[in-house]
Amino acid sequence: MSHRHSDAENPDGLTIGAALAALAGRLATAGIDSARLDARLLLAHAVGRDPLWIVAHPELALDAAARERLAALAERRERRQPIAQIIGEREFWSLPFRVTADTLCPRPETETLVEAVLASVSDRSAPLRLLDLGTGTGCLLLSLLSELPNARGVGVDCSAAALAVARGNADILNLAPRAEFVSGDWGRGLDGLFDVIVSNPPYIAENDIAELEPEVAAHEPRGALAGGIDGLDCYRRMAADVVRLLAPRGIAAVEVGVGQAEAVCAIFTRAGANGTAVRRDLSGVDRCVIFGDWEKTS
Numbered sequence: 001m002s003h004r005h006s007d008a009e010n011p012d013g014l015t016i017g018a019a020l021a022a023l024a025g026r027l028a029t030a031g032i033d034s035a036r037l038d039a040r041l042l043l044a045h046a047v048g049r050d051p052l053w054i055v056a057h058p059e060l061a062l063d064a065a066a067r068e069r070l071a072a073l074a075e076r077r078e079r080r081q082p083i084a085q086i087i088g089e090r091e092f093w094s095l096p097f098r099v100t101a102d103t104l105c106p107r108p109e110t111e112t113l114v115e116a117v118l119a120s121v122s123d124r125s126a127p128l129r130l131l132d133l134g135t136g137t138g139c140l141l142l143s144l145l146s147e148l149p150n151a152r153g154v155g156v157d158c159s160a161a162a163l164a165v166a167r168g169n170a171d172i173l174n175l176a177p178r179a180e181f182v183s184g185d186w187g188r189g190l191d192g193l194f195d196v197i198v199s200n201p202p203y204i205a206e207n208d209i210a211e212l213e214p215e216v217a218a219h220e221p222r223g224a225l226a227g228g229i230d231g232l233d234c235y236r237r238m239a240a241d242v243v244r245l246l247a248p249r250g251i252a253a254v255e256v257g258v259g260q261a262e263a264v265c266a267i268f269t270r271a272g273a274n275g276t277a278v279r280r281d282l283s284g285v286d287r288c289v290i291f292g293d294w295e296k297t298s
Helices: 016-029 035-047 051-056 064-078 083-087 108-120 139-147 160-172 206-211 233-245 261-270
Strands: 089-092 095-098 129-133 152-157 179-183 194-199 246-255 277-280 286-292
Touching: 016 035, 016 064, 035 051, 035 064, 035 083, 064 083, 083 089, 089 108, 095 139, 095 160, 108 139, 108 194, 108 246, 108 277, 108 286, 129 139, 129 233, 139 152, 139 160, 139 179, 139 194, 152 160, 160 179, 194 233, 233 246, 233 261, 246 261, 261 286
Parallel strands: 129 152, 129 194, 152 179, 194 246
Antiparallel strands: 089 095, 246 286, 277 286
16 A cells, blocks of 8 residues: 555645644544544544554654545544544453443453452363343454353343454454354353353442443443442342353352442342452452452453
């Protein structure tokens, strides 16, 4: 691909570096904290290159077609649409996951669940059976399958659109033969036992959603956010089935919101869970409630 363009294509000689600086300033004015990073990602997407390539080639001209694409992308970001939805992808556990408006954008703190499970699996080559309730993009299930080569898993979601995204991600990651995605209401109707059960359910209290950043409140699916009046409805709905479906030496890990760990531990304990414990994310927030035979296997 040539990046030398005629004066007609680039009459004012706009370079990649200048476009990056202008876009970063525009996004910062819009109140976006990650303006510089977002500008780099959007510019890279507009020219079909890696973000590192953008940094390494600031002197190259930006042609008319790329400028037009960039303008459209910038307008969407100014409206506070999440960057992952705009470029259609988000990295999680060092893997690329396709993201749409029908799925929650994978977040770094959710990797705490993956870490907690892997730390509690004594034999990663074992033929484990995994279950992911509220799978969304499939990021939890597929990340675990990428680390557990002989495991197989089931991802459950009530959204047909989200299930389609998860299946697509399984195909992209070459994990489809070991991943099944089914429509369901948490654990209801499932049978058999699972060695690992994970879930990142909606846990935002209804009245708090409007206070979230516009990227979340206005653009992410409400069904993936709203957890009822106190944010704990989904844990109550899934608890008995999670305990019922967990194999004798299995581990369950669920993500929780800030300040919810104690209440979620109590919900699962009342449902019959043994040995609940809490894991913190990299920010020091109690992020993951686990239970099962984790003490014996960690």
